[in-house]
Structures are given as structure tokens and as C-alpha cells.
Amino acid sequence: xxxxxxxxxxxxxxxxxxxxxxxxxxxxxxxxxxxxxxxxxxxxxxxxxxxxxxxxxxxxxxxxxxxxxxxxxxxxxxxxxxxxxxxxxxxxxxxxxxxxxxxxxxxxxxxxxxxxxxxxxxxxxxxxxxxxxxxxxxxxxxxxxxxxxxxxxxxxxxxxxxxxxxxxxxxxxxxxxxxxxxxxxxxxxxxxxxxxxxxxxxxxxxxxxxxxxxxxxxxxxxxxxxxxxxxxxxxxxxxxxxxxxxxxxxxxxxxxx
Amino acid sequence: xxxxxxxxxxxxxxxxxxxxxxxxxxxxxxxxxxxxxxxxxxxxxxxxxxxxxxxxxxxxxxxxxxxxxxxxxxxxxxxxxxxxxxxxxxxxxxxxxxxxxxxxxxxxxxxxxxxxxxxxxxxxxxxxxxxxxxxxxxxxxxxxxxxxxxxxxxxxxxxxxxxxxxxxxxxxxxxxxxxxxxxxxxxxxxxxxxxxxxxxxxxxxxx
Numbered sequence: 230x231x232x233x234x235x236x237x238x239x240x241x242x243x244x245x246x247x248x249x250x251x252x253x254x255x256x257x258x259x260x261x262x263x264x265x266x267x268x269x270x271x272x273x274x275x276x277x278x279x280x281x282x283x284x285x286x287x288x289x290x291x292x293x294x295x296x297x298x299x300x301x302x303x304x305x306x307x308x309x310x311x312x313x314x315x316x317x318x319x320x321x322x323x324x325x326x327x328x329x330x331x332x333x334x335x336x337x338x339x340x341x342x343x344x345x346x347x348x349x350x351x352x353x354x355x356x357x358x359x360x361x362x363x364x365x366x367x368x369x370x371x372x373x374x375x376x377x378x379x380x381x382x383x384x385x386x387x388x389x390x391x392x393x394x395x396x397x398x399x400x401x402x403x404x405x406x407x408x409x410x411x412x413x414x415x416x417x418x419x420x421x422x423x424x425x426x427x428x429x430x431x432x433x434x435x436x437x438x439x440x441x442x443x444x445x446x447x448x449x450x451x452x453x454x455x456x457x458x459x460x461x462x463x464x465x466x467x468x469x470x471x472x473x474x475x476x477x478x479x480x481x482x483x484x485x486x
Numbered sequence: 487x488x489x490x491x492x493x494x495x496x497x498x499x500x501x502x503x504x505x506x507x508x509x510x511x512x513x514x515x516x517x518x519x520x521x522x523x524x525x526x527x528x529x530x531x532x533x534x535x536x537x538x539x540x541x542x543x544x545x546x547x548x549x550x551x552x553x554x555x556x557x558x559x560x561x562x563x564x565x566x567x568x569x570x571x572x573x574x575x576x577x578x579x580x581x582x583x584x585x586x587x588x589x590x591x592x593x594x595x596x597x598x599x600x601x602x603x604x605x606x607x608x609x610x611x612x613x614x615x616x617x618x619x620x621x622x623x624x625x626x627x628x629x630x631x632x633x634x635x636x637x638x639x640x641x642x643x644x645x646x647x648x649x650x651x652x653x654x655x656x657x658x659x660x661x662x663x664x665x666x667x668x669x670x671x672x673x674x675x676x677x678x679x680x681x682x683x684x685x686x687x688x689x690x691x692x693x
Contacts, residue, residue, distance in 0.1 A: 232509065235508050239508045246674075334536040396608055403611075425604075432668040432671070433671040455674045
């Protein structure tokens with residue numbers, strides 16, 4: 230039996246998965262064009278800068294675990310961590326990754342280790358690269374600030390889910406003269422990142438990072454499918470707005486089912 | 487097989503969780519509760535792994551007499567003390583509560599207070615009208631600050647009407663746009679992982 234009030238959610242979830250699968254299928258014949266995302270392009274530049282300066286690159290996959298509704302952002306952040314690790318492995322640049330939640334730690338460690346393995350630099354991987362801090366918000370924040378200050382990093386990448394510590398991180402990066410790249414789906418923290426960081430990945434830009442970086446056909450196809458789902462959502466919103474203006478509540482009633 | 491097994495497991499477990507969210511079946515609800523208990527057990531293992539990493543990193547720092555070795559020693563002592571107090575004396579014991587009430591809570595409050603200074607410093611850099619977008623940000627930011635301050639409303643009684651419109655129409659439209667696209671993105675990321683299309687968390691790439 231379907232739970233009342235969740236029918237529309239189920240229908241839209243199925244539509245989104247359907248458009249995603251359609252996008253993946255279509256990508257096999259024609260690769261979709263994904264617009265340039267400045268924040269992701271800047272990662273290569275930031276790692277290059279750190280390499281030239283002989284300093285470390287710092288990144289963190291946010292303050293969230295993989296068992297909540299923000300898991301998608303954490304997985305997307307881990308994709309970016311993997312990409313950065315490949316670059317630091319390639320250029321022999323020091324990498325520091327701070328992890329907040331215990332269940333993200335093994336994934337982050339595996340991601341970084343694999344990146345060094347793929348680049349043929351397994352011996353360069355150091356256990357000190359991926360550091361568990363604390364799932365306590367301010368203990369994690371204090372640890373991150375300490376690492377940025379002590380290591381005098383040249384590039385900081387804050388991606389994933391963040392809370393009020395976001396502005397502290399961005400300012401800490403600025404204080405040590407580092408390039409700051411941030412990305413989050415949290416609408417409360419986006420203004421802080423946008424104000425204080427050099428580049429910001431806004432909402433879905435973070436979630437498409439994996440596809441954008443890997444250039445993988447299936448993942449790029451899913452981004453195309455994602456856009457189709459957005460178009461459908463936009464159509465429903467537009468129709469709902471017009472009908473509501475005409476005092477017809479059909480769409481509102483359907484969505485509340 | 488080493489790669490397929492976790493993907494199949496994740497797919498089945500994920501499907502059960504999704505079904506439990508949308509459907510009211512007693513059998514699925516019971517399995518979901520059981521699975522959520524497993525999550526706690528698996529999380530406990532990952533906590534042990536993470537704690538070992540923390541202990542190794544800081545022990546190495548102390549033995550190498552690196553800068554901040556004293557802080558590392560302090561961290562290890564408090565970590566062991568909190569664990570011992572929690573395990574042997576219980577979470578209601580004065581020793582365990584002391585760590586939270588006398589160390590963590592005040593430190594967290596102090597840290598939270600720091601955010602105010604950081605916001606001011608970030609705003610100072612952001613509120614410089616070096617292009618049209620920054621100028622728009624500066625103007626709306628100043629208007630909102632004036633409207634929110636009691637004296638602002640006394641001087642410009644019409645200001646709250648404008649700023650309320652900015653917040654409830656322009657700002658809300660932007661926020662909802664980001665939220666809707668993020669939600670769709672989250673569904674796609676989750677579906678990709680559960681269907682095994684995205685395997686990056688198990689290593690790099692799909693193959």
C-alpha cells in the first residue's frame with residue numbers, strides 16, 4: 230500500500246530515473262555536451278599552483294556521512310577528492326584530506342589510495358594523507374583550520390555538505406593566501422562560499438562533478454537525463470503557477486497526493 | 487566478483503530502503519529496521535578504523551617531535567580519557583559529562599562566535615563593487631542590513647517592504663531553483679550508485 234502524501238514523490242523519482250536511463254542510452258550514440266564548469270576547471274589550476282609553490286593541497290569531503298539524505302553530496306565530493314589525488318600523485322604534490330565522519334573515512338582512504346595506484350605512484354601514498362578528525366562539528370572545524378594554518382597550503386577544496394563552519398574554512402584559506410574552491414548543495418552555506426571563495430560549485434554543479442571530471446559516457450548521459458527531469462519539473466511548476474493563478478488547483482492537489 | 491558483490495548488495499539494500507519510504511508493508515519495515523541496526527554495527531567498525539588512524543597519525547607526530555606534538559599528546563590523552571570514562575563509568579558519569587560540559591561545549595561556543603568575525607571579513611571582500619554583479623550584491627546587501635536594523639526602519643519606513651520582496655521573491659526563487667536541481671541531482675547520483683553505473687567510491691572509474 231502506498232503511503233499517503235508520497236505518491237507524487239514516487240512518480241517523480243521514477244520519472245527522474247527513467248530520464249536518466251534514457252540519457253545514458255542516448256549517450257552511447259551521441260555524447261552530450263556539458264557546459265564548462267569554472268570551479269572544476271580551476272581544480273587543475275589550483276593543484277598546479279601548489280606544485281609550483283612546493284606546498285600542499287588541502288581538501289575535505291564535508292561534514293556529513295553516507296547514511297543520510299546528503300549522501301549524494303558526499304559521494305560527489307569523494308569523486309572530486311579522487312580527481313585531486315590523481316593530480317597530486319601525478320605532480321608529486323603533498324595532499325591532505327580531512328574527513329569528519331567515520332563511515333566516510335574508509336571510502337576517502339580507498340579513493341586516495343586507488344588514485345595513487347592508478348597513477349603508478351603507490352609508494353608515494355602515505356597514511357597521513359587522509360586524516361580522520363571528528364564527527365563533532367566544531368572539533369572537525371578546528372582540526373581543518375589547524376591543518377590549513379600549519380601546512381600553509383596553496384590550494385583548498387571544500388566540497389560536500391557543510392554547516393556554519395563553511396565561512397570559517399573559506400576565511401582560513403584566504404588567511405594563508407590559498408586558492409579556495411568550494412562546492413555544496415546547502416543553500417544556507419552557498420552565500421558564504423560564494424562571498425569568500427575564489428570559485429564555487431553551486432548545488433547540482435557539485436553533483437555532476439564526477440561525470441564532468443571522468444568524461445565517462447554513462448555518467449555524462451545521466452547528466453543529460455538529469456536535465457530532462459529538470460525540464461519536466463519546470464513544466465509542472467509553470468503549469469501549476471498558471472492554473473493556480475486561474476484558481477484551478479489540479480496540479481497542487483496531484484502533488485500533495 | 488570482488489567488485490560485483492558490493493554493487494549487488496548496495497542495490498538490494500537501497501531498493502528495500504526506497505520501498506520502505508514509499509510503501510506501507512510490515513515485512514519491508516521490519517527488514518529496514520534490521521538493516522538500520524546493521525548500519526550502526528558497520529559504523530562502529532568504521533569508527534574503530536578512524537580512531538586507529540587518528541591515534542597513529544598523532545603518535546607519529548609525537549615520536550617525530552614535530553611542531554604541535556604537545557597538542558597531539560593532549561588529543562590522545564583526552565581521547566583515551568573520554569573512551570575510558572564512557573565505557574567503564576557510563577555516559578551519565580561526571581567524568582564523561584565533564585569532557586562535554588567543560589571542554590567541548592565552551593570550545594564549540596567560542597568557535598561559533600568566531601564565525602561572526604569571519605562573516606564580516608568575507609562580506610568586506612565580497613561587498614566591493616568591482617563589476618555589475620558585485621555592485622548589485624553590495625546594494626541589496628546594504629539595503630537588507632539597513633532594513634533589518636531597528637534604526638533603518640525608523641529612518642526609511644518603506645525599506646522593509648522592498649527587502650521583504652527581495653527575500654520572498656528574488657531570493658526564494660533562486661534558492662528553490664538550486665534546491666530542486668540539487669534534489670534531482672541527488673536522485674540521479676543515488677540511482678547511479680545503486681544501479682552500479684557509478685562505481686567511483688569502490689575505486690576509480692566504472693571498470
